[in-house]
Amino acid sequence: MNDTAVDVIVVGGGPVGVTTALLLAQRGFSVRILERAPEVYDLPRAIVMDDEIQRVFQNAGLLEELLAITTPLRGAEFVRPDGEQIIGADLPLDAPWPLGLHPTITYYQPELEAFLRRAAQRIGVELQLGVEVTSVEPESDTVTVHTSDGTVRGRWLVAADGASSRIRKQLGIEFVDQGFDQDWLVLDVRMRREVASLPRVVQQVCDPVRPTTFIVGHSDYRRWEFQLQPGETREEMVEPERVWQLLEGRITPDDAELIRAVVYRFHATVADSMRSGRIFIAGDAAHQMPPFLGQGLCSGIRDAANLAWKLRLVDDGLAGDTFLDTYGDERRPHAAGVVAHAVDTGRLIDELSGRAPATTGLDAAYGGSRPFPILRDGMLHGDHPAVGRQLPQPSVDGQPLDELLGKGFAIVVDGTSVLAGLDERWADLALTVELPAGSIPMALPPGGAVIVRPDRYVAAVAHDRDELIAATDALLAHLREGDAGSNPASHSGGPERPSI
Numbered sequence: 122m123n124d125t126a127v128d129v130i131v132v133g134g135g136p137v138g139v140t141t142a143l144l145l146a147q148r149g150f151s152v153r154i155l156e157r158a159p160e161v162y163d164l165p166r167a168i169v170m171d172d173e174i175q176r177v178f179q180n181a182g183l184l185e186e187l188l189a190i191t192t193p194l195r196g197a198e199f200v201r202p203d204g205e206q207i208i209g210a211d212l213p214l215d216a217p218w219p220l221g222l223h224p225t226i227t228y229y230q231p232e233l234e235a236f237l238r239r240a241a242q243r244i245g246v247e248l249q250l251g252v253e254v255t256s257v258e259p260e261s262d263t264v265t266v267h268t269s270d271g272t273v274r275g276r277w278l279v280a281a282d283g284a285s286s287r288i289r290k291q292l293g294i295e296f297v298d299q300g301f302d303q304d305w306l307v308l309d310v311r312m313r314r315e316v317a318s319l320p321r322v323v324q325q326v327c328d329p330v331r332p333t334t335f336i337v338g339h340s341d342y343r344r345w346e347f348q349l350q351p352g353e354t355r356e357e358m359v360e361p362e363r364v365w366q367l368l369e370g371r372i373t374p375d376d377a378e379l380i381r382a383v384v385y386r387f388h389a390t391v392a393d394s395m396r397s398g399r400i401f402i403a404g405d406a407a408h409q410m411p412p413f414l415g416q417g418l419c420s421g422i423r424d425a426a427n428l429a430w431k432l433r434l435v436d437d438g439l440a441g442d443t444f445l446d447t448y449g450d451e452r453r454p455h456a457a458g459v460v461a462h463a464v465d466t467g468r469l470i471d472e473l474s475g476r477a478p479a480t481t482g483l484d485a486a487y488g489g490s491r492p493f494p495i496l497r498d499g500m501l502h503g504d505h506p507a508v509g510r511q512l513p514q515p516s517v518d519g520q521p522l523d524e525l526l527g528k529g530f531a532i533v534v535d536g537t538s539v540l541a542g543l544d545e546r547w548a549d550l551a552l553t554v555e556l557p558a559g560s561i562p563m564a565l566p567p568g569g570a571v572i573v574r575p576d577r578y579v580a581a582v583a584h585d586r587d588e589l590i591a592a593t594d595a596l597l598a599h600l601r602e603g604d605a606g607s608n609p610a611s612h613s614g615g616p617e618r619p620s621i
């Protein structure tokens with residue numbers, strides 16, 4: 122295939138590349154994924170997904186299909202070797218969760234990836250398998266990609282080519298190491314029968330001899346992770362005899378089939394940039410973290426959701442090129458915050474096992490008080506506590522709130538008078554929705570308004586019309602920056618009403 126052209130080339134058909142492609146194709150881009158492996162990677166890595174990421178798939182119209190291949194997690198805890206709880210979180214099924222979705226669901230990664238590929242291909246994403254990208258050649262208005270199968274040109278490129286990203290290296294983008302490297306043996310099994318003594322929740326077993334993780338996976342999948350100790354080698358740890366020895370007292374080969382045993386070195390890193398001109402870095406190519414919070418894949422899907430609507434606006438000439446810098450401005454510190462939290466959760470396991478001095482504090486544990494990072498820099502305005510966070514998603518007249526908000530920006534008002542005249546400034550960019558104050562917890566003040574971004578982050582909260590004018594001025598200025606009208610990236614023939 123030689124010198125074919127598409128709007129966006131995505132390098133890497135892992136979960137982040139495919140989700141990015143899907144979200145871009147839903148916004149009208151022609152997208153081709155270039156993936157070197159001939160099939161979906163058949164070993165599970167990621168196992169849990171949070172509510173924000175489920176919401177991304179809800180807004181992509183895929184929630185029902187996603188939930189069909191997942192199981193809600195019932196809880197997570199830190200325990201002593203005898204099972205006594207130190208600290209933990211219950212995740213009941215029927216609680217009124219803030220985003221209207223269960224906070225954590227489990228899945229089998231190869232099944233999730235196959236589902237994402239089907240969904241992407243259904244809406245026209247081209248998935249080219251068995252093609253290795255060898256180099257990229259950025260030019261002023263295109264990116265040429267050289268592959269084992271010829272060249273492809275795109276107007277934009279997303280490098281979701283995983284932890285050892287060749288594109289990141291070619292662009293000279295460095296990883297900033299956050300100082301955590303530990304080897305853990307990861308064992309996945311599929312239960313043949315129920316073993317009543319196994320926990321029903323995720324456990325970090327703070328064992329002075331060997332810290333151990335247990336994860337209740339989707340359906341009959343279960344995982345153990347064993348921290349390697351000095352002198353133990355990767356080779357010896359994955360021997361079946363050694364594996365079953367480690368599982369002794371938990372399960373036997375009669376109870377479960379071993380799917381895989383692999384030693385991983387857990388890293389903590391964030392790229393020092395996530396953009397170079399028309400090329401964006403996403404997923405593990407941009408950040409890696411130990412898996413104790415289950416946030417690696419989630420962080421990559423956040424990248425996808427952050428980038429997709431921005432690229433649509435810029436490509437349509439509705440925002441200037443520098444608006445795309447907000448992708449890294451927003452995502453890098455957020456990802457770094459999640460990485461730091463995951464590292465502290467990992468350190469806490471060692472500390473509670475009595476293997477390291479206690480410096481971290483229980484707030485980094487499941488059920489601890491450490492707040493999840495929020496967006497702080499970028500297309501946001503004001504210091505209201507809801508700004509930079511996901512908008513809560515209550516049910517409104519029996520429907521999840523997002524179903525009323527459309528696909529682009531939304532301005533939710535308690536009474537239209539606060540908005541009079543201002544909606545013209547937002548023109549086709551935002552949908553106005555009128556709801557009584559208090560119907561969105563903490564985010565919609567009486568007589569005020571909340572401006573919600575297409576990715577459902579709160580951009581601004583206004584208590585009155587003056588504050589809404591100031592927020593509109595500030596937020597629309599972000600789009601104007603970089604001279605949207607003369608943006609070289611913009612092209613004619615874009616949709617009249619932007620499908621952000």
Ligand SMILES: Cc1cc2nc3c(=O)[nH]c(=O)nc-3n(C[C@H](O)[C@H](O)[C@H](O)COP(=O)(O)OP(=O)(O)OC[C@H]3O[C@@H](n4cnc5c(N)ncnc54)[C@H](O)[C@@H]3O)c2cc1C
Nearest residue numbers: 133135136137157167168169254283404405415417418419
């Ligand atoms: C033990 C473990 C447990 C984890 N648990 C969780 C969890 O519970 N929740 C969570 O959110 N995350 C978890 N993670 C992290 C998660 O697995 C990763 O963050 C996620 O898989 C990254 O997806 P990605 O698409 O960015 O990269 P990848 O899945 O690595 O995909 C990159 C793709 O790019 C392709 N590629 C690379 N180079 C080229 C090239 N030159 N040309 C063409 N194609 C190329 C590769 O073949 C690959 O398919 C866990 C990770 C591990 C190791």
